[in-house]
Amino acid sequence: MENKTKIIRTWKGWTTIENAPIYENMLINEVFPTVKKNGVDGLEKVSISTQNKKNEVEFFITLQFDSIDSVKKFAGENYETAYIPENAKRVLLRYEKTAQHYEFKKELIL
Numbered sequence: 272m273e274n275k276t277k278i279i280r281t282w283k284g285w286t287t288i289e290n291a292p293i294y295e296n297m298l299i300n301e302v303f304p305t306v307k308k309n310g311v312d313g314l315e316k317v318s319i320s321t322q323n324k325k326n327e328v329e330f331f332i333t334l335q336f337d338s339i340d341s342v343k344k345f346a347g348e349n350y351e352t353a354y355i356p357e358n359a360k361r362v363l364l365r366y367e368k369t370a371q372h373y374e375f376k377k378e379l380i381l
Contacts, residue, residue, distance in 0.1 A: 277315075277375035278342050280334040282353055284366035291328035294362045295319060298332070302356055306345060313341020327364055335375065342372065 286294045303317050316335040321328050336342045339350075346354045351369045360366075 275338050278336045278339050279373040279375050280336065280342060280346075280370050281373070282332045282367055282370040284330045284332070284355070284359075285324075285327045285364045286330065286362055287364060288323070288326065288328055290362040290364075291321065291330075294330065294359065295321070297359055297362065298330075302359060305356075311341060311345045313337040314345060339372075346370070 284294075298317075298319055303314075306314060313336050314334060315337055318333040320331040320333070322331070334345075336345070342350050346352065351372070353366060353368055353370050355363070355366060
């Protein structure tokens with residue numbers, strides 16, 4: 272029986288202040304639409320959060336998948352390795368090499 276526990280995948284990357292809007296636009300208009308076009312139907316939600324630092328912008332990306340199998344379809348069998356397209360690497364200063372995975376428990380809307 273397939274495990275249908277929802278999975279939250281988190282990852283961080285940093286850009287220069289100047290490249291932050293370029294990277295954000297890339298995520299919204301290129302990276303994640305391409306992921307969906309490539310057949311990763313189990314990717315349900317993407318959240319993009321930022322924190323402005325003195326000389327850079329930190330991106331905190333949260334993805335919600337319908338199962339660990341969908342995460343593997345997105346990132347491969349070695350799914351803990353970060354998924355970073357080559358064009359995104361060109362605008363990032365640095366990035367986490369791995370992603371973190373959490374079992375989704377509950378969302379409270381207050």
